[in-house]
Amino acid sequence: MNHKKVIIIGAGVSGLCAGSYLQMNGYDTEIYELHDTPGGLCTAWDRKGYTFDFCIHWLMGSSPSDRFYGLWNELINMDTLEFVYHEIFFQIEDAQGNILRIFTDVDKLEEEMKRVAPEDNDLIEEFIGGVRKFIPFTFPLDKAPEVMNPLDGLKMMVRVLPFLRAFKKWEKMSAEEFASRCKNPLLKRGILEIFMPESSAFFLLMTLVSMHKKAAGYPIGGSLHFAKMIEERYIALGGKINYKSRVEKVIVEDDSARGIQLENGDSNRADIVISAADGYSTIFKMLGGRYVNEKLRDYYSGQSKKLKVFPSLVFVSLGVARTFDNEPHAMVFPLKKPLYIDDSMSYGNLSVRIFNFDSTLAPQGKTPITVMLGTYNHKFWVNLRKNDRATYNREKERIAAQVVDALEERLGNIKSTIEVVDVSTPASIIQYTNNWKGSFEGWQPSPGTMMLRMDKTLPGLSNFYMIGQWVEPGGGLPPAILSGRNVTQIICRKDNKKFRKQV
């Protein structure tokens, strides 16, 4: 049989998922990836016996109580993964020693919030009422919106209708706006720490809903292990991955994508090209900005009122030769002096993740600890790394030293047990994943973006698609698999093929 050839740019989760579904549907696919490992942002790295996990805090669809479970299970055997469901999502502390525990069980969370902030009783009931409202809600996932017929649309409407009013209320409000109504400062900070302050409050509610339903666990083995499982499936389905192969250009003839050209000059032709890579470099570099409209120009102007990019990260990882049996796995605590990151960001609190729940990431008796510090000043870090490596390293050391001091003060017995200190910066994110501005998750789920559907095609260009976090506002792993699955349905429909989700 004459199979169509599809080239996919990027072996992140969306690229690997698209490749797997396309292989199932009789396409010959080949992935080109600039790095030497799969996963893109869904990654981890090893340092002296410790694995520092970058990505998965929670994986939506970790249990059959969520519809994403069925999707993951189409690609990997979910039974072989062990998931951890934390009782406490995170704990937040203030300088006076007050503690608010964000329980994953919604009843316990309500009780805890009311204990800490009785003055905010009504607001807490409104918030918890919002979480409870969406517990029975399930996302319709099976068919890509692009291939739905009027009957599918009607069925979806019937399913969504009971939630529409509540959805409209919460979706158009940011977490910041909701939190500003809290009288209690600790409750306010707790709400802001659930996700990004600028994100839609609906996103917060859905995160808590997934946790309450025990549908958003952490997979033992971590992010890279998870990505490698998808890579393994893709290869078993006959897919081919070319690592250390940076795509420089999409070859276009007569406004139709015909293949790719690599940085080293090599090229390869295909019937269809899919970019699962960064949106900015895809549109403005690999395609030279020739296939854009006003909407795309606005999104990528950096000033868009509709779409805002997730920040980049300075990410501090520590390997500590001790255990933390009695500490929560995630905590936010106040710093004695602010931690200056760069011109765009300074922190008064430290958000810490203690990997005391995954023994596969360090030898027995030892624990990895990570600290995520968001920043919008990727340029500072990229320029410093390029032009003044000594200062770049000194800045990393300065931040790490302050983090270690703060942990010593809060947890004790840190300095004498540290075996590894590792700091990655926005320059590292760009170097290893090429994401625009070093963003760690693409477009933020700000108010108004949940209903915003971005096209997977570009105006005027045929046989070309974009998938992944740059066309799925909110980003994350579930949209990555959905994006790869949906694009396969779109391609199958165009070729008059029935979409298959198994071999």
Ligand SMILES: Cc1cc2nc3c(=O)[nH]c(=O)nc-3n(C[C@H](O)[C@H](O)[C@H](O)COP(=O)(O)OP(=O)(O)OC[C@H]3O[C@@H](n4cnc5c(N)ncnc54)[C@H](O)[C@@H]3O)c2cc1C
């Ligand atoms: C710190 C952190 C925490 C997160 N926590 C969670 C979480 O708890 N739950 C969750 O669901 N999501 C989480 N995410 C988000 C999630 O990891 C991402 O949204 C998702 O992995 C994006 O997948 P993607 O395939 O769309 O993009 P990417 O992962 O960015 O993949 C794109 C791939 O394309 C490659 N590429 C780019 N340009 C080129 C080129 N020119 N040539 C060849 N290859 C190229 C890149 O190297 C990369 O491998 C987190 C992310 C981070 C960083």
